[in-house]
Amino acid sequence: MKKMKGEKKPNDSVEKTNEKPPKVNGTTSKTKLVFNRINFLGEQTEIVPPPTSTNAKVALDEIKTKQQMYNELEKSGETDKAKELKKRDAWKNVLAKAEGVKVKDNVELLKKTIARKERQKKVSKTKWEERTNTLEKTKKEKQDKRTNNLLKKKQEKKEKTKKKAIKKGRFVPGIN
Numbered sequence: 001m002k003k004m005k006g007e008k009k010p011n012d013s014v015e016k017t018n019e020k021p022p023k024v025n026g027t028t029s030k031t032k033l034v035f036n037r038i039n040f041l042g043e044q045t046e047i048v049p050p051p052t053s054t055n056a057k058v059a060l061d062e063i064k065t066k067q068q069m070y071n072e073l074e075k076s077g078e079t080d081k082a083k084e085l086k087k088r089d090a091w092k093n094v095l096a097k098a099e100g101v102k103v104k105d106n107v108e109l110l111k112k113t114i115a116r117k118e119r120q121k122k123v124s125k126t127k128w129e130e131r132t133n134t135l136e137k138t139k140k141e142k143q144d145k146r147t148n149n150l151l152k153k154k155q156e157k158k159e160k161t162k163k164k165a166i167k168k169g170r171f172v173p174g175i176n
Contacts, residue, residue: 056113059104 053059066089073082093103104110165171 054102054104056104056110056117060107060110060114063105063107063110 053062070082070086073079093105096103162171166173
């Protein structure tokens with residue numbers, strides 16, 4: 001026991017230093033891992049916006065305009081250019097999908113989503129109209145009830161004063 005007290009532990013002899021980790025390609029060695037992007041030889045990759053919009057109507061319009069452009073190029077005789085543009089757009093879509101970006105390029109699905117959203121709008125519109133109608137109805141009922149109660153109170157007050165006047169002899173019913 002006495003020997004153990006006198007001995008130094010191996011952790012006590014290690015000195016702590018305030019050295020920073022070495023930098024590699026302008027970043028520290030403790031970098032975060034990004035799984036959906038491939039970084040070749042430490043090059044900086046820029047964030048590319050998705051090829052199509054997230055809004056279904058806008059995406060459908062973009063696809064239709066691209067298809068019209070391709071058709072116009074084919075009609076004018078520039079089929080090679082049209083094919084090249086189609087190929088480039090297809091590659092953009094594939095690369096964006098590989099990076100994890102949701103690319104909306106299916107015309108049928110876009111039409112279905114637009115129709116579904118329109119149905120949802122109609123349903124919410126009818127619900128809102130029902131809500132406003134019931135609100136107006138309850139408001140009118142409360143107002144009518146209040147006016148009826150006020151008229152009733154006024155009539156009771158008149159009856160009360162009439163009874164008092166009859167009791168005191170100031171008012172004779174049927175004569176006045």
